[in-house]
Amino acid sequence: MNSLSPEVALNRISPELRPLLSSVVRNGRVGLDSTSCLRITDLKTGCTTLTPGPCCDRFKLHIPYAGETLKWDIIFNARDPELPPDFIFGEDAEFLPEPSELPHLVRWNAGDPESLLLLVKELIQQYHRYQCQRLRESSRLLFEYDSLLEDPSYGRSMEVYAGRKNTWTGEFSARFLLKLPVDFSNIPVYLLKDTALDPGEDVALLSVSFEDAEATQVFPKLYLSPSIEHALGGSSALHIPAFPSGGCLIDYVPQVCQLLTSKVQYVIQGYHKRREYIAAFLSHFGMGVVEYDAEGFTKLTLLLMWKDFCFLVHVDLPLYFPRDQPTLTFQSVYHFTSSGQLYSQVQKSYPYSPRWDGNEMAKRAKAYFKSFIPQFQEGAFANGKL
Amino acid sequence: MAASISGYTFSSVCYHSANSNSDHEGFLLGEVREEESFSISDSQISNTEFLQVVEVHNHEPCAHLFSFYDYAGKVSEGNLNRILKDRRKNVIGWYRFRRNTQQQMSFREQTIHKQLTQILGVPDLVFLLFSFISTANNSTHALEYVLFRPNKRYNQRVSLTIPNLGNTSQQEYKVSSVPNPSLNYAKVIKEQGAEFFDKDGVMKDIRTIFQVYSALQEKVQAVCVEVEQSERVKEKIQEEVTILKQEIALRKRKSAEEEKRLQELVTAATTEVSVAIVENSDPPSACRLQLHNSDLEHVSPERPITPDMPPPYSDLVPRPGPPVALLPRPQAVGSPGRPAQPNPVPGDGSSSGNLERRATGQEDGEPEEADEEDDSVYDNLDREPPELLCQSRPASLRPDGDARGSQNS
Numbered sequence: 064m065n066s067l068s069p070e071v072a073l074n075r076i077s078p079e080l081r082p083l084l085s086s087v088v089r090n091g092r093v094g095l096d097s098t099s100c101l102r103i104t105d106l107k108t109g110c111t112t113l114t115p116g117p118c119c120d121r122f123k124l125h126i127p128y129a130g131e132t133l134k135w136d137i138i139f140n141a142r143d144p145e146l147p148p149d150f151i152f153g154e155d156a157e158f159l160p161e162p163s164e165l166p167h168l169v170r171w172n173a174g175d176p177e178s179l180l181l182l183v184k185e186l187i188q189q190y191h192r193y194q195c196q197r198l199r200e201s202s203r204l205l206f207e208y209d210s211l212l213e214d215p216s217y218g219r220s221m222e223v224y225a226g227r228k229n230t231w232t233g234e235f236s237a238r239f240l241l242k243l244p245v246d247f248s249n250i251p252v253y254l255l256k257d258t259a260l261d262p263g264e265d266v267a268l269l270s271v272s273f274e275d276a277e278a279t280q281v282f283p284k285l286y287l288s289p290s291i292e293h294a295l296g297g298s299s300a301l302h303i304p305a306f307p308s309g310g311c312l313i314d315y316v317p318q319v320c321q322l323l324t325s326k327v328q329y330v331i332q333g334y335h336k337r338r339e340y341i342a343a344f345l346s347h348f349g350m351g352v353v354e355y356d357a358e359g360f361t362k363l364t365l366l367l368m369w370k371d372f373c374f375l376v377h378v379d380l381p382l383y384f385p386r387d388q389p390t391l392t393f394q395s396v397y398h399f400t401s402s403g404q405l406y407s408q409v410q411k412s413y414p415y416s417p418r419w420d421g422n423e424m425a426k427r428a429k430a431y432f433k434s435f436i437p438q439f440q441e442g443a444f445a446n447g448k449l
Numbered sequence: 450m451a452a453s454i455s456g457y458t459f460s461s462v463c464y465h466s467a468n469s470n471s472d473h474e475g476f477l478l479g480e481v482r483e484e485e486s487f488s489i490s491d492s493q494i495s496n497t498e499f500l501q502v503v504e505v506h507n508h509e510p511c512a513h514l515f516s517f518y519d520y521a522g523k524v525s526e527g528n529l530n531r532i533l534k535d536r537r538k539n540v541i542g543w544y545r546f547r548r549n550t551q552q553q554m555s556f557r558e559q560t561i562h563k564q565l566t567q568i569l570g571v572p573d574l575v576f577l578l579f580s581f582i583s584t585a586n587n588s589t590h591a592l593e594y595v596l597f598r599p600n601k602r603y604n605q606r607v608s609l610t611i612p613n614l615g616n617t618s619q620q621e622y623k624v625s626s627v628p629n630p631s632l633n634y635a636k637v638i639k640e641q642g643a644e645f646f647d648k649d650g651v652m653k654d655i656r657t658i659f660q661v662y663s664a665l666q667e668k669v670q671a672v673c674v675e676v677e678q679s680e681r682v683k684e685k686i687q688e689e690v691t692i693l694k695q696e697i698a699l700r701k702r703k704s705a706e707e708e709k710r711l712q713e714l715v716t717a718a719t720t721e722v723s724v725a726i727v728e729n730s731d732p733p734s735a736c737r738l739q740l741h742n743s744d745l746e747h748v749s750p751e752r753p754i755t756p757d758m759p760p761p762y763s764d765l766v767p768r769p770g771p772p773v774a775l776l777p778r779p780q781a782v783g784s785p786g787r788p789a790q791p792n793p794v795p796g797d798g799s800s801s802g803n804l805e806r807r808a809t810g811q812e813d814g815e816p817e818e819a820d821e822e823d824d825s826v827y828d829n830l831d832r833e834p835p836e837l838l839c840q841s842r843p844a845s846l847r848p849d850g851d852a853r854g855s856q857n858s
Contacts, residue, residue, distance in 0.1 A: 107549035110470050112587045121550060138550060140514065142471040147520050150556040159559055162521040169521045 072103045075119045079144035082176040087124070093184050095222050095242045095268055096127040096286075101183070109140055120144075128187065129194070129224035129240040130270045135186075137179075147171035148179070150186070160189040197225035201276035204237045210313040216244045217316055236274050239312060243267040243320045245327060250294050251334045251359065265291050269303075269319055271312060281306040285319065295326055296382050329383060336421070337361060337380045340389075343421030344378070347429060366396075369436045373397075374443075375405075376432065385417035391428075393439045398447025406447035408439055452575065452596050453610045454479075454505035462508055463592060466546040466579050475510035476533060477542040477577060479503065503541055503575055503607070509533065522560035526568055542575035542596075550580055552595045562599050573600060575607065 069088035076084050084103065091101035102125040108118045120141035126133040136151035147168055152158045162168060167182040198205045204225075212218040220242035247265040266288050274280035285303050287295070295301055303319050337360035344363055345352055353364040353375070363378040375394040381387035391410045398406040413431045415424070454477075465473070484500045509532065511517065517528040533540060543565060545558060554562070554576065566574045576597040583590045598605040647653050 109472055109548045109550075111468075111548075112583055112590070114470060136551060136555075138472075138547060138555065140471045143514060146514060149558070151551055151553050152556065156553065159556065162523070162560055165521070171520050 069103075072106060072122070075106050075117050076122075077108075077118050077120050077139075077141040077144065079173075080120060080139055080141065083173070083179040084122075086176045086180050087183070091180050091183075093126060093180075093187050094128050095220060095240055095266070096130075101126055109138070110142065124183070126183070126187065128190070129222035130238050130272075131224050133190070145173045147173075147182075152190075155190070155193075158190060158193050160186055160193075164189060191222060194223045194225050198223060198237060200225070201237070203276055203278055204273060207239070207273075207278070207312045210311065211239070211241070211316070214313065217241050220244070236272070236276075238270060238272045241269045241271075241316060243269055243316070243323060245320060245323050247291055247294075247327060249331045250291070250327060251331070264288065267291060267323055269316060271306065271315070278311075279308075283315070283319070285323070295330060301326060329386070333382060333384045333386075334360065336385050339421035340380060340384070340424055341421075343425040344428070346422075347425040367432060367436075369433070369440075372436065372440050374436065374439065378428075385419075385424075388413075388415045388417075391431075393435070395439075395443040395447055397449055398443040399449075400447060406443045408442060410435065450501045450503065450573070450598060450605075450607050451610070452503040452505070452607050453612055454577075455507075456611055456614060458505055458508055459611050459614075462510075462544065462546070462579065465510060466581065466592070469546065472514060472545065472547040473510065474514065474543065474545040475508050476536075476540050477505045477544055477575070478507040478509060478536055478539040479505040479541045480539070481541055481573065501573065503573075505541065505577075506539075508544065509536060518557075518561055518564075522557045522564075524561060524564040524568060529565075529568065537569065540569050540574075541571060542577060544577035544579065546579040546581075548581045549583065552578060552580060552593055554578070554597055554599060559599065566600060573598065575599075577609070 069085075072088055073081055073085055087101050088103055089100075093101065103122050104125065105123040106119040107121050108114065108116075109120050110118045118141045120139040122137060124135050124137050126135065133155075134153045136153070138149040138151070140146055165182060165185050167178055167185055171182075172178050195208060198208050208221075208223060211221060222240040224238045224240075226236040226238065245267050247267075250265075268286040270284045270286060272282045272284075274282070283303060283306050285301065287298075287301075292298055292301075301323070303322060306315055341355050341360045341363055344365070345355070348365050348367070351365045351367050353366050355363040361380050361382075363380075365376040365378070367374060367376060373396045375396060377392040377394065379390040379392070381389065388411065391413065392407055393410065394405050394407040396405070400406050413435075414427055419427065462475075481501060481503050484502055486498045486500065488496050488498070511532060517532060518524045530537060543562075558576065558578075562574065562576055566572065576599055578595050578597065580593045581590055582593060594609065596607045596609040598607050645652055645654075647656060
């Protein structure tokens with residue numbers, strides 16, 4: 064399937080229809096998974112082949128929904144651009160929305176560039192209702208849906224896709240996609256901005272797939288927007304528990320939500336703790352501070368002297384500080400290793416407690432420096448060369 | 450359900466579609482009929498099948514899209530009537546053409562179809578979807594068409610046939626049952642029709658041919674009557690011949706008996722005379738013997754009687770009779786293939802029946818070889834089963850030769 068970039072698609076579309084499609088391909092975010100834009104493929108024309116282009120007026124629109132991608136054909140007529148489009152709902156041949164509940168179709172305004180996007184959103188709402196109706200084929204899954212619906216935290220931000228029955232086993236499957244009500248607003252900005260692409264809205268989606276109607280095969284998966292995933296330390300940093308046998312969504316989803324919230328709180332707390340740590344070191348070591356990370360407070364470098372022996376101490380604070388202990392790297396300013404690097408030693412085990420405040424940590428660090436430096440100096444003289 | 454569309458309707462829609470620079474739609478006019486087929490076979494009980502056949506005779510294109518419905522797909526009955534006028538009752542479906550799209554009913558088409566079904570009152574309204582598909586370099590264009598039966602589950606697709614579009618050498622050329630509503634056609638037929646049609650609208654040639662056929666039928670029937678009459682006459686003559694033959698046979702038998710008796714008497718008398726000549730002579734006996742001998746000499750050669758008289762011709766021959774080529778061939782007595790004479794009919798009161806009974810009493814000793822000569826003449830008429838002839842004819846006797854021989858001696 065030829066996925067076209069927005070610009071290419073717009074260049075091939077009939078000029079009269081271009082504004083409508085522009086809002087779709089550039090601003091078109093529908094549903095919970097708003098990180099993915101709507102995509103357009105298979106641009107075709109309803110005109111004869113002798114008609115000079117650009118004259119494409121029908122295409123396939125890819126819409127993310129409940130972990131699936133809906134592929135709907137949208138049919139315009141380039142010769143009658145003022146007329147509303149028609150739709151073919153792909154594999155969902157039985158989906159027949161109620162036209163009277165599509166105000167942007169009934170009062171189609173070809174002059175409004177947002178008309179098509181708004182109409183698509185209305186269709187998605189009806190499609191959601193259609194899928195929820197299909198859950199009635201399984202009482203178990205219907206119970207899951209109804210119980211989630213009762214909780215406004217989850218019921219308002221839920222997409223359901225009732226899959227087709229397995230032709231071999233006759234089993235009915237379904238997928239629930241929920242937007243977890245986790246507040247990411249306090250995550251430090253520096254953590255969120257360090258992504259290659261425009262991350263869009265910060266969102267966490269929990270997808271739970273029921274492969275059978277009796278919920279014996281349930282597969283959950285957590286989707287985070289790129290910035291959140293980066294802020295939390297990557298995809299490997301967060302593992303959600305398996306769906307408990309015999310459990311139900313109304314118990315499981317809050318559990319995952321809590322876990323994620325704790326993680327976010329930890330990250331936020333870690334930031335503040337690091338800031339406090341750095342501030343305390345600045346206070347204790349004053350002019351000895353060479354440099355420090357003033358944004359994320361993840362690094363600090365000190366230049367200290369003990370009995371005319373100068374040395375550098377690099378402090379690396381991990382993401383989950385103070386749970387994780389900072390790493391201290393002692394570096395001689397005189398001695399080199401055989402590879403030409405400054406002689407250094409890394410210390411990860413030293414007296415430390417996450418319950419100490421920043422001031423206490425600075426004091427303890429200072430005491431440790433005093434106790435370790437003679438040993439470091441000997442090592443530098445012994446192993447390094449001037 | 451089966452569906453067919455006339456060639457000119459189909460080509461008209463295709464032409465309109467190919468030249469259209471956008472989607473368009475229209476209505477299909479025609480009729481729906483039910484066919485009942487009743488099949489009987491040896492392997493199963495008779496089976497009746499009902500088949501609904503949709504025939505598309507014509508189409509009514511709409512001038513533009515949304516001509517009878519609004520943006521929400523709501524059908525306007527007023528606009529519908531304005532488009533269809535008095536042809537509304539002939540609507541059996543509607544069609545849509547859209548280029549480069551899937552062969553699947555769209556959202557609006559399904560919405561409209563449901564309303565048309567209710568408004569037009571056609572429960573099995575069909576929907577014909579045309580689509581042109583072109584390759585990327587526009588070198589190949591394919592016209593695809595699918596007939597839907599949307600009111601059935603899963604939007605059932607119905608195969609659409611176009612009569613006489615195909616290899617007519619392998620299928621019968623079908624005359625379309627589509628009536629021709631053309632005014633020009635009706636006018637020409639009316640003007641020129643008098644030369645070909647009679648006052649009842651039937652082609653004159655047909656009447657002429659029918660008259661010839663009737664005349665031929667009458668002739669054939671007359672000939673049949675003549676044949677029957679001649680057959681009956683022949684049957685009567687055959688009966689008479691049979692009776693005469695029986696009488697002749699009877700007379701021969703009697704004369705043979707008398708001759709035999711006389712011969713015995715003569716033999717006895719000769720012996721006595723011989724003794725008497727030695728002792729005495731008896732002229733009157735010799736004279737009697739001579740008379741008997743002379744009587745015996747005049748007796749015609751003995752003919753074997755037929756113990757089993759053939760039944761009447763009417764009982765043997767079915768009407769009409771089989772052709773000559775199928776009759777049994779004459780063969781010699783004692784051969785396995787010789788046709789036998791049938792058993793006599795007892796107690797029917799006929800003279801032939803009585804003769805048969807008498808002949809039967811003398812059956813064992815009576816030869817029937819003389820009939821061999823006559824059988825060859827009457828073989829075409831004799832249809833006796835072979836086994837009966839074998840039963841009634843003892844093969845070892847030769848009466849003619851023996852009789853003459855005994856007489857002459």
